[in-house]
Amino acid sequence: MDIIVEGLLKAFHLLFSLDREVLTIAVLSLQVSGLATMISLFLGISCGTAVALTEFPGRNLVVSIINAGMALPPVVVGLFVTVFLWRNGPFGFLELLYTPTAMVIAQAIIATPIVMGISLAAMQSLPKKLRLQILALGATRLQMLWILMREARLPLLAAVMAGFGGVISEVGASIMVGGNIMGYSRVLTTATVMETSRGNFDVAIALSIILLLFVFLINLVLTLVQQRERPR
Amino acid sequence: MQKGPIHKIILTILAFIIIICGIPGPVAAAEQKTIILATTTSTQDSGLLDVLIPQFEKKTGYFVKTISVGSGQAMAMGQKGEADVLLVHSPAAEQKLVASGVGINRRLVMHNDFIIVGPPADPAKIKGIKSTTEAFKKIASANSLFLSRGDNSGTHAKEKEVWKAAGINQEKEKWYQQTGLGMGQTLNVAAEKKGYTLADRGTYLALKKNLGLEILNEGDAILLNIYHVIEINPAKWPKTNVAGGKALADFMLSRQTQDVIKTFGGDKFGGALFFPDAGKKVEELGK
Numbered sequence: 001m002d003i004i005v006e007g008l009l010k011a012f013h014l015l016f017s018l019d020r021e022v023l024t025i026a027v028l029s030l031q032v033s034g035l036a037t038m039i040s041l042f043l044g045i046s047c048g049t050a051v052a053l054t055e056f057p058g059r060n061l062v063v064s065i066i067n068a069g070m071a072l073p074p075v076v077v078g079l080f081v082t083v084f085l086w087r088n089g090p091f092g093f094l095e096l097l098y099t100p101t102a103m104v105i106a107q108a109i110i111a112t113p114i115v116m117g118i119s120l121a122a123m124q125s126l127p128k129k130l131r132l133q134i135l136a137l138g139a140t141r142l143q144m145l146w147i148l149m150r151e152a153r154l155p156l157l158a159a160v161m162a163g164f165g166g167v168i169s170e171v172g173a174s175i176m177v178g179g180n181i182m183g184y185s186r187v188l189t190t191a192t193v194m195e196t197s198r199g200n201f202d203v204a205i206a207l208s209i210i211l212l213l214f215v216f217l218i219n220l221v222l223t224l225v226q227q228r229e230r231p232r
Numbered sequence: 233m234q235k236g237p238i239h240k241i242i243l244t245i246l247a248f249i250i251i252i253c254g255i256p257g258p259v260a261a262a263e264q265k266t267i268i269l270a271t272t273t274s275t276q277d278s279g280l281l282d283v284l285i286p287q288f289e290k291k292t293g294y295f296v297k298t299i300s301v302g303s304g305q306a307m308a309m310g311q312k313g314e315a316d317v318l319l320v321h322s323p324a325a326e327q328k329l330v331a332s333g334v335g336i337n338r339r340l341v342m343h344n345d346f347i348i349v350g351p352p353a354d355p356a357k358i359k360g361i362k363s364t365t366e367a368f369k370k371i372a373s374a375n376s377l378f379l380s381r382g383d384n385s386g387t388h389a390k391e392k393e394v395w396k397a398a399g400i401n402q403e404k405e406k407w408y409q410q411t412g413l414g415m416g417q418t419l420n421v422a423a424e425k426k427g428y429t430l431a432d433r434g435t436y437l438a439l440k441k442n443l444g445l446e447i448l449n450e451g452d453a454i455l456l457n458i459y460h461v462i463e464i465n466p467a468k469w470p471k472t473n474v475a476g477g478k479a480l481a482d483f484m485l486s487r488q489t490q491d492v493i494k495t496f497g498g499d500k501f502g503g504a505l506f507f508p509d510a511g512k513k514v515e516e517l518g519k
Contacts, residue, residue, distance in 0.1 A: 003442075086312070086314050087313065087314060087471045088312065088313050088314065088469065088471060092471070097314075098268065098297045098299065179297055179298070179299045180300070181297050181298060181299075182282065182285075182298070184295075184297070194276075194277075196416065196417075197273065197277055197414045197415070197416035197417060198277045198279070198416065198438060199416055199435075199438045199439035199441075199442065201442065
């Protein structure tokens with residue numbers, strides 16, 4: 001128990017003394033996961049919507065692949081991204097391995113199916129007749145899409161939360177493709193793993209608390225937006 | 233009619249994200265000439281590299297990407313040309329890497345030692361036995377729980393070497409469990425399960441206060457833990473940063489660095505964690 005109290009105290013200390021190293025780590029976590037989430041939103045919502053609103057042969061197979069992708073294990077993604085980015089691998093010329101960019105790529109791959117799966121379910125749950133009605137009222141296709149997304153905004157915000165939550169808390173891929181390099185590619189989760197193996201349990205707990213705090217605050221903002229817009 | 237507020241909120245969030253993403257952070261360092269150093273966890277977990285690498289970067293302007301993994305994985309990275317220089321402690325595997333022509337200019341940097349730790353109750357009664365192989369035989373004959381790293385690290389290689397020297401085939405035994413984890417985690421498992429394990433002294437000292445494990449065997453010559461630097465042969469892997477790898481290896485052997493190694497950890501652990509050995513021969517160590 002003492003160690004948890006020590007960790008809590010350490011967390012307060014690190015946060016309020018604005019410890020440089022911890023700040024760098026925290027900011028990088030937000031940058032990498034924020035960027036990865038944005039990429040996944042773009043890809044996930046567009047593809048999810050496209051699949052939800054169209055009919056084509058083999059659609060069930062595509063939907064099951066997307067749904068299975070929601071459970072894509074981060075270490076598997078990490079391993080494949082590493083192998084592809086090796087300097088002697090197929091994309092070695094990009095010199096991206098062990099950079100924050102590689103972490104964004106890996107995290108975007110992890111988050112995209114999550115966002116895609118939830119958006120797909122969200123768009124599909126809208127009544128079919130709504131589309132006809134919107135089109136009958138003279139909306140263009142783009143306007144229709146915009147209205148449908150607004151209708152599905154509650155589950156779409158849930159997709160944002162799930163995607164962001166999935167990547168900011170992920171450690172397997174980040175440590176493999178980022179390398180946990182001090183002041184460069186070290187994020188909250190990889191730093192926690194390292195401090196634990198160094199036996200600095202108080203620092204590890206402090207970093208975890210900072211991570212939890214971030215996740216909570218970001219979800220709080222998103223939830224406020226979501227609940228404010230709840231259909232009454 | 234509620235269009236106004238949502239837009240404002242969404243725009244605020246977007247602006248927030250863009251601001252966060254725009255903070256010129258560590259991302260800018262990518263353009264520097266980089267060196268990939270693949271090394272074992274003990275050099276990183278002890279904090280030694282956190283002291284040495286910034287000094288090297290300041291002196292030379294290189295940017296070092298330290299990838300800290302088990303020695304086995306570090307050498308696999310070297311074998312595939314995915315690192316420029318290695319700092320590892322698995323002599324038999326290192327010799328193979330050099331023999332294959334991929335590793336060049338293998339040089340002795342420093343040493344410390346491995347220890348056998350276990351629960352204070354010492355169920356196999358190994359305390360006081362000088363020879364490590366004898367101690368291992370006693371653990372085996374008492375069927376006492378032994379935790380192995382099981383991860384092809386330098387420590388794991390050393391442990392297998394001791395079992396072999398003791399003439400025991402431990403792999404399939406019930407009392408022999410492989411964690412597949414790093415040293416720190418394996419020590420924690422050993423502490424929780426009250427088992428024996430072979431550890432490097434540095435990691436043990438760093439974790440000691442939370443463990444409740446005691447040193448039960450130490451000082452035998454077989455327990456020497458020797459660190460070498462190895463550069464990667466550009467003839468085999470043309471993308472290697474040859475100059476950078478050599479500069480970092482030379483730095484590890486420089487007078488100044490060796491002095492840092494000599495005193496590192498003294499104030500925190502009450503004794504040095506590593507002994508500098510630049511220019512010595514392996515046969516002279518531990519005497």
